[in-house]
Amino acid sequence: MPAAVDASKKRKSIKNAGAPSKRRAVAEDDFADTLSTIEKLETEIAEGRKHYNNIATLISMLNVDKAAKNPDLAVAVSLCRVFSRLMATGTFVESSRAAENEKIITAWLKERCLEYQRALLVIMREGDTTSQITALTLSMRIIKERITHIPGADNNVWSTSFKDIVEAVIEAHDGQDLQTEFITKFLKEFEDVRYHAFGQISEYAAIRRSSDVLDSLTTILSACDDVPAEGHKFKNFFATPTATNKRITSVNSHKKRAQEAWLAILRNDLSQAQRKNLLRIMVHHIEPWFTRPELLMDFLTDSYNAGGATSLLALSGLFYLIQEKNLDYPQFYTKLYSLLDADLLHSKHRSRFFRLMNTFLASTHLPAALMASFIKKLARLALNAPPSAIVVIVPFMYNIFKSHPTCSFMMHRVINDKELAAEIEAEGMDDPFDPTEKDPTRTGAIESSLWEIETLQSHYHPNVASIARIISEQFTKQHYNLEDFLDHTYQGMVTQELGTGERPLKKTPVVEYQIPKRIFTDRMLEEDGGVDSGPGSFMRGLWEFS
């Protein structure tokens, strides 16, 4: 029982003197005393209104000081019980016929209740994890009681008390666990809580917020990923809504609220990392909530124009818009082509990008010159790429060659013009491809050849080399499934070569037949006439081993 423990701790801090055994006994006594006191006060409140002053006593016992480090949770729980009971008995309901003193009492009680709620909020913001969670549970409980037992209070409750709770949750100090608790226990459980939370968040995020806050907002929002389908019947309510409130049972209004919340966040001042993160979850978590995805357009185009990894990530969202909403993106391929830069093949979003690019370039109606530019640029990049990227590029090219046979001049070009042939024979040639040209239709790539890939046929890794060799073999295969080539890594390749454990090899590997005379030193150099040749001489020439 955490409350009990806390209580005893508190006592301990007060009374530090005395022998250990004695102290424990005293602490236990104190704890028991407190419990009994609370119980007594609580029962007295239940007996009648003359003991209502005990509420004030209890609230004072709640001990919410500035630090709010050690709130007495037992008191908080008992207070919650007290208020719930009072609400259930209808003491909070104000009737017009009631006497003046009745009204005064009700107002006083309401004031105490608000005070209690404020105290809970303070605990949520500042307390330690356990008390935070308890406070959250208690305040949600109070909300529930208020909505159920006080007629006509729900709008008010949702817009004030709940707003405070949401804010407290978001701004809570060390609030990870509190947020998770809020998400799992309330947000995901109850659809009306979610609905109202969306509203509160969109209001909250309308103002510029700090990046920590935005992070937690994103976490909370992205946790709500079960978008209600069309015609979904809402059943899980935290507090049964009044019949008049139609909006809470319509899918559209839910979506609209969520959309507003997301938009509020997207419009906020996002850091680069946050932007990337949002882009990453864009397709699966954000877009489904949007009834009007075109609202995302600004955000996506801005991100796409930002360049680098952000552009890569924005691609998928943009593609969604282009596909679904007829978004017209001028110079799309030029932009796509410009994404092929030195870092692309080393980026960790490489496979994501290739998946999308495969979709974008799938059309057979694209001009061959454009495709050739993409091929040639990728080939150039492959010269500086890790093996896992080369392994994707070559089958990708193969597929393009299959669908755009005009491009296959890049692999096989017979020069029929006699003069030109003679000229090339005499003077050689430059690569007609212009790597600096921005427009993919004007790079001259289709006049070029894939010398890069031919060079990669002598890649140090045998598997990569044999993949590079497919472009010089007959194109008998219809299509390479790109997905099979995408997610290779150094670690994977090494593991594949080395295996995970000691398994005997099928064949005995060859051992160099000649034992070299020297490896590091100048051993027996005289024998070779003082000239260091033979294996390893290169290393010895560059390095000094002593």
Next chain:
Amino acid sequence: MPPSQLKQLKASLRDSGVVGPQQSKKQKRQNAKTGAAAQNRNQRNAALQAIRDRFNPFEIKVPAARSKFEATTRDGNSTNATRNNRPGVTKSLGEERRRATLLQEMNSRNRVGGLVDRRFGENDPTMTPEERAAERFARESQKKMRKESMFNLEEEEEEFTLTHMGQNLAFDEANRDDFEMGEMGNDMKGEDSDDEETRKRKRFIDEDADEGDYVYDPDAEDQPDRKKSKAEVMKEVIAKSKFYKQERQKAKDDDDDLRDELDQELPDLFEALRGMKVPAKPEPVQQDLDTMNPERAAMLQGPEKTDTEKQYDQRIKQLTFDARSAPTDRTKTEEEKIEEEAERLKKLEENRLKRMRGEQVSDEEDNEEDNDSFMQDDDESEIDDATAFGLPTYEPREELAVEDEDDFVIDDDLVETRSNASLDMDGSDMEEEDLSDDDESEQSEQEDELINGMSLPAASAASTAVAANQTSDGKLAFTYPCPDDHEAFLDLIKGVPSQDVAIVVQRIRALHHPRLHPDNKAKLGRFAEILIEHVSYMANEDEELSFALMENILRHVHSLAKTHPMNVVMAFRARLREISNDRPLNLLPGDLAILTGISTVFPTSDHFHAVSTPAHLCIARFLGQCSANTLSDFATGAFATSLFLQYQAVAKRYMPEFINYVLNALCNLAPTEPTAKLGFFPSRKCQESVRLSPSKKVTPRKLQFRDITASPSDSQAEEELKISLVTTFVSLLDTASDLWAEKSAFTEIFTPVQAILNDLKQSFKSKTFSAARDPIQSTLDKIASHLDKARLTRRPLLLHDHRPLAIKSAIPKFEENFNPDKHYDPDRERAEANRLRADIKREKKGAMRELRKDASFVAREKLREKKERDSEYEKKYKRLVAEIQNEEGRAANDYEREKRGRQGKR
């Protein structure tokens, strides 16, 4: 209504030309002359037979149903077969055969004995009498030719003696000599014995004379009473020659005996001549003990004499089963040896080149398999495209060139003694040989010790001995146990000065040579693994790293790799795995040492190799992903890059990570940041600047292995290290441009390099870098010339000069002469199985029919026999009855007569 049978017969006779207009005499004569008559006769016989057959409708089986219309799908053979069916003939043939076989069997049942005709070909109906006779003759002569027994003296004389008038022609003289010799021999034997023999022989001859079995009688010649027949003469001659042959043999044996005796006495004779006494013979066993096989020596010295003898007998018996020793190869001359060695090396080099190109080396079958694995991407059923490539290609294997497997001498230059294990390595070859000889003598000493003392010392004993040895006089122990793990090895070499570790290693190898004990092979394998571990341990831990020692150990590992390839390979792979799992991006000095070791122990040029391929990957991964922030990081990178170039010194493969790393490093080390983006390599900035910013003049030096770990002491040293790194990287680029000059994308690879080097040159304008400017300039020049050449040699790619693929045909395969009875099953195995099944069915049916027919035949025969028996019985019975009735009748008649007589009397 068809015409009558007679008319039909006449018509058919006329048609077939059997009867016709009579021929004139002239015609007949002419026909007889040309041989047409005989031909005509044959024709006529055939025609007659055909007519006979046709007119005997019961001989031919008529098919049950009327023949159907001709159709293409009908089986032509079967209709023909029915037309030619003649059940009567076949039935009678079968009957005949059964009578010949089954009936014989039946009759001979329950019988024992009898005569079997074993004459060759007697009951073979396929042979004509002439053939039979010829075959028999051939067999007989063969039998004669074969020399059945070495003591059979007959045949030659019998076969090849030429006679004239009963006299031997050719061997007359020899016979005479023999005869005279015989006479002499007889004389020598003495009178009485001679007489005795003569008498005996006479009696013998008398007894056997009529049987014609002649034995030579020397006296027989003296009685030329009657003229001998030719056969008799022959026999006499034979007998004579046999006799003399025997005599000769005997005389020779006697001579041999005598000579042996004399030979034995010869030493005595010498002794007598010299007048000295022979010293007692030394015991041969004692003397030989050292040189002979120790096992045998132990056996001879063993206490149990009888045991020894028994063993000896056993050995002798075993020896009889030993294979005969084959002739050994001729001892080769020195030139031949050299030539052979050169040949071998050439072959190995060729194999290496083949492996480099990824071809198969030894077995052709593997080659096919390999092709298959490469062609798999055609396969539609391939599920994962990548696995077709990801599958490890078949690694080529080559017969290991194991030279030192059976030689006790470890590779000569691995043998280190104390003098040349020390760091001054100036021992010439001659010295080395001497030393190794010394070493061998040492080893023999060790062996002596082993023989005198106990067997191999137990590990603990040895280690204490080691300790004792070392403490007492600082000398090394001669025996070391083979360590089981690295800790044990470290214990073993604790206190051994590092230059002596080589000797320890070598002694362990010598002591545990596989020939000395069967377990040693495994032990040495383990030892090789420990050595590999030790190499990385040394590089990591040793403050005063002795490269001479490391080199020595690596060479030991290499030599062990030839005999224990699997252990060494697995150990290296384990190290690589550890690197890739624990620290792929910060290599330790030990890892670099391991990678260096791989570059010497294994052929790094192979297209695929179980060790060097992952080693490449490790280097590439490090170069591609490591964070280079400090100078020692860059030093590690420089080492790794130079290692890579050494790996590819022969195969000249391309590594993108190399270029990326070197260019990045140069950009980071350059005194000023490059202004523009210079290439397609991803740039990585160091977190803190490592740019060159010297205050004084700096000169590049050769990089040291130590730079990888140690950080420079002061800023001047730091700058010096930086500039040395720059020059090293530049020279690496220089080498790389040489290596990859032939690559078709050389221009694309080295244009950024050129740009960066130019940039570097610009930033090195300050006087402080004057020493580093020259190498940069020379590299730039070289790259520029290579670029020019690359431009000149650049041609558009012509990769698809393949033979155009045949368009896949969708036309069904037509069979030219389709036969519905035949099965055109494309699956050969299934077709074969079906055929066999049909065969079995047919055979089974045939066999059942035959058995049924046999049974009915047997039943019929039995019935016939029974009937015969019954009728015989009946006959006999009737005869008896008749006899009895006869007798009764007679008796009745007599009685009647008697009665009548009596009545008459009355």
